[in-house]
Amino acid sequence: MDYFPGNWGNPRTGGETYGPVSHKAMPANHATPTTRTQQPIVTGTSVLGIKYKDGVMLAADTLASYGSLARFRDVERLIKAGDSTVVGASGDISDFQHISHMLEKILIKEYNTEDGHKLYARHIHEYLSRVMYNRRSNFNPLWNSLIVAGVRDRDGGKFLGFVDLQGTTYEASTVATGYGSYIAQPLLRKAVEGREDTLTEEEAIKILDDCMRVLYYRDARSLNKIQRATVNASGVTITEPYELESEWAFAEGIRGYGATE
Amino acid sequence: MLSHATSCPVQAPVEHRFSPYTDNGGTTLAIAGDDFCVIAGDTRQSEGYNINTRYAPKVFQLSNGAVLATGGMYADAVTLMKRLEQRLEWYRHQHEKEMSCGALAQMLSTILYHKRFFPYYVWNTLGGLDEEGHGAVYSYDPVGNYEKHKWNCSGSAGHLIQPFLDNQIGFKHQLANATSLTIPQVLKITKDAFTSATERDIYTGDYLELFVVTKEGITKEKFELKKD
Numbered sequence: 001m002d003y004f005p006g007n008w009g010n011p012r013t014g015g016e017t018y019g020p021v022s023h024k025a026m027p028a029n030h031a032t033p034t035t036r037t038q039q040p041i042v043t044g045t046s047v048l049g050i051k052y053k054d055g056v057m058l059a060a061d062t063l064a065s066y067g068s069l070a071r072f073r074d075v076e077r078l079i080k081a082g083d084s085t086v087v088g089a090s091g092d093i094s095d096f097q098h099i100s101h102m103l104e105k106i107l108i109k110e111y112n113t114e115d116g117h118k119l120y121a122r123h124i125h126e127y128l129s130r131v132m133y134n135r136r137s138n139f140n141p142l143w144n145s146l147i148v149a150g151v152r153d154r155d156g157g158k159f160l161g162f163v164d165l166q167g168t169t170y171e172a173s174t175v176a177t178g179y180g181s182y183i184a185q186p187l188l189r190k191a192v193e194g195r196e197d198t199l200t201e202e203e204a205i206k207i208l209d210d211c212m213r214v215l216y217y218r219d220a221r222s223l224n225k226i227q228r229a230t231v232n233a234s235g236v237t238i239t240e241p242y243e244l245e246s247e248w249a250f251a252e253g254i255r256g257y258g259a260t261e
Numbered sequence: 262m263l264s265h266a267t268s269c270p271v272q273a274p275v276e277h278r279f280s281p282y283t284d285n286g287g288t289t290l291a292i293a294g295d296d297f298c299v300i301a302g303d304t305r306q307s308e309g310y311n312i313n314t315r316y317a318p319k320v321f322q323l324s325n326g327a328v329l330a331t332g333g334m335y336a337d338a339v340t341l342m343k344r345l346e347q348r349l350e351w352y353r354h355q356h357e358k359e360m361s362c363g364a365l366a367q368m369l370s371t372i373l374y375h376k377r378f379f380p381y382y383v384w385n386t387l388g389g390l391d392e393e394g395h396g397a398v399y400s401y402d403p404v405g406n407y408e409k410h411k412w413n414c415s416g417s418a419g420h421l422i423q424p425f426l427d428n429q430i431g432f433k434h435q436l437a438n439a440t441s442l443t444i445p446q447v448l449k450i451t452k453d454a455f456t457s458a459t460e461r462d463i464y465t466g467d468y469l470e471l472f473v474v475t476k477e478g479i480t481k482e483k484f485e486l487k488k489d
Contacts, residue, residue, distance in 0.1 A: 038278070038279060129336075129339075133336050133340060136279075136336075137281065137379075139279065139281065141279055141281075162313070165279075166280075166281060166282070166283050166334075166336055167336035167340075168283060168285065168308065168313070168334075168336050169335070169336065169339065170306050170313045170314040170317045170335075171314060171316075171317075172313070172314035172316075181311050182311075185311070
């Protein structure tokens with residue numbers, strides 16, 4: 001293992017694997033190579049989002065994985081952006097921290113302008129989509145899938161949108177990233193589509209908790225410690241991390257887990 | 262490409278090399294009549310076997326009275342739209358009139374060709390009225406080849422619908438029946454074409470959005486397609 005990112009992506013020196021490196025192809029003391037996110041390193045898994053009667057709700061676990069290693073178990077992947085928006089991220093955690101800083105910067109700039117305008121969810125979503133698209137166009141992507149949820153604009157309304165590393169954007173009444181888009185999205189659609197304006201907060205919480213539990217059972221990069229973010233008339237609330245109940249006794253009877261037959 | 266996997270312990274779980282392109286599917290269609298033009302497209306946005314959303318409109322009404330239908334990569338289409346709208350606004354300020362449909366058609370080709378070596382991955386179909394008030398349809402490939410037609414269908418179900426239009430709009434193989442079609446007739450054919458395409462193409466479905474351009478203005482209609 002080579003812990004120096006500057007060496008990653010370069011041919012090994014000493015030729016222990018491939019023989020001596022030809023410095024014609026790559027000069028020995030050339031300037032530091034430009035570093036780009038070519039692959040995510042420390043990653044977060046799925047984020048889920050739904051609309052419900054009074055607003056929008058997101059859920060994500062608090063695990064940051066290093067490959068298959070469960071490296072950091074208390075990383076918060078849902079952040080508040082302004083008074084009426086939350087952003088949830090999966091993918092590279094350091095890229096997300098960079099995005100958090102950019103959001104903080106534009107929110108402060110907007111606040112200091114004192115022109116009566118505020119950045120609502122749809123503005124944050126538009127901003128992020130242009131940043132993500134611009135970075136992909138320079139072949140230097142921010143390796144994330146982002147979910148933006150909150151109050152649409154100053155006239156109110158619900159907003160639930162998606163942006164990814166290629167700049168793809170969409171809005172929907174249910175959204176999910178990563179494995180969530182395969183495992184949780186069908187469950188979310190069944191529970192939510194057509195009921196966006198009738199689902200109560202309690203029902204919404206149950207839907208998300210149940211889906212996060214299913215993900216915990218099947219997604220090997222997930223954790224049963226999760227957070228939920230809610231945006232409604234009373235503003236933004238992000239819960240403290242809490243644990244989901246899970247039941248593994250059945251595994252004893254499954255061949256490959258516990259059963260010997 | 263230098264091998265970095267050997268010196269790095271972390272294998273990317275899914276993707277290995279970044280691709281700036283994706284295909285979001287979808288089908289669009291435009292038909293020119295004597296004094297009108299119909300432009301339509303479904304609203305499903307897909308990625309692989311996933312449906313991202315059931316409603317992401319990819320047919321855009323432009324400020325000069327033309328309508329642009331896009332297919333392919335949605336992020337590129339949105340970016341292209343923003344550039345077109347910006348250029349239409351500059352044209353208004355410079356010339357104190359709206360850009361004509363033919364001028365817009367040529368400009369779109371030029372914009373696409375300027376990105377010849379990093380193209381917008383978008384199949385465009387432009388519909389509107391020409392200077393004489395007749396329906397006009399222009400279709401493009403991602404690098405700006407374009408052609409004027411009477412009817413065109415492109416996108417993921419383009420190969421299913423185009424031969425149907427050749428027969429029902431162009432009266433190919435039934436020239437004895439050739440007449441000029443009315444707006445209700447064209448709308449009916451369009452809806453039938455999309456309902457059938459939805460049955461066979463997984464990237465087409467959810468809703469159909471239809472725009473009708475006449476000299477009186479533009480009307481928009483939403484039509485339900487199957488959601489499976």
